[in-house]
Amino acid sequence: MNIFKYFFRSIPEKSDFVSFGKIHISILIVAFIVSYIVIMKMNVNRKFELLVGFILLIQQITLYSWYFTTNYNHLTEGLPLYHCRVAILTLALGLIFKIDFFLNIGAYWGVFGAISALLIIGGDPFTFPHITQFSYFIGHLFLLWGSLYLLFVKKIGMTDIDYKNMLVFTTIFHMIVFVINNKLYSNYAYLIEPPFTINHTFNPYVYAFIVIMVFNLVLTLEYLLINNKILSKLKILGTAINS
Incomplete structure (x- = not known):
């Protein structure tokens, strides 16, 4: 089996992700621990801003590339019109290019959106491992940490x-x-x-x-x-x- 092709497959399956199962709980623990470190221990750090910004930007580019190259529901699912996708894109561009309005959207939409998405999983119908699963959690985790950084560390x-x-x-x-x-x-x-x-x-x-x-x-x-x-x-x- 071609592992790369399997990872980026486009034929829907039944998702095997268990809400509040061991993997989900582990992800939530990581989200909480890093959030605590960001809020309580971190100072304003340009390298951290660029790291979060570029990770989120790469995550979004990879996701949209998959939607459009595989033609998987690219119009009904693949556009940046979900709250968190808008927040991720604006947060990434705001952090990289220091655009205040984008930072505001990313931070204000991001905290609520990321917490909601991490608690109520809305992933695509694919079994592990798949690009959408990694994209979902990487995007929402870094959206959460970036939003908390802006609100509690940078105090926008x-x-x-x-x-x-x-x-x-x-x-x-x-x-x-x-x-x-x-x-x-x-x-x-x-x-x-x-x-x-x-x-x-x-x-x-x-x-x-x-x-x-x-x-x-x-x-x-x-x-x-x-x-x-x-x-x-x-x-x-x-x-x-x-x-």
Whole structure:
């Protein structure tokens, strides 16, 4: 058997990945340990920024090359229209070329997106080993670590203008992707159906609206947490109650 050809095969199979099995738990432990080191031990480091940026960029180029050279669902699955793919690309380019707006998208979308993807696995239907499995975990792990580095080490913050720009960008992105999904019969950004099973059928427009609102709510919580506004409000509330 040609190992290289087998690794990059394109005929779908049944995935053998077990959620919260031994491999999954091991990956989550690595994610947590490195995240702790990044937050607690790391200082601003240009070499680390370039390392994360180039690893993510190579990961994305490899993934898209596979989609388009094998013609495997290249329009319905192979476009950079999932939240994490957008975050990975913007984070990579932002870190390499020092583009602030890209860094903001990568960081603000990346933390929530990476944690969600590492907990709820949405991989392609292939058994181990396969390019998509390595790409999935390498991409989301380095997205997580890069996002945490920007927020906790480099402290890029989130100003009122950043917050408003992110809400506008995120809402417009979702509206455009919703139209694309209906044209391609795809499920980018999970605006058609969630990556997990739910025992309820929503109106497509209602479901898409819920996804958009949830994502904007996450951005709002990030804005409040980054700027310590929740803690401040709790202190004010506590003072009012005590008095």
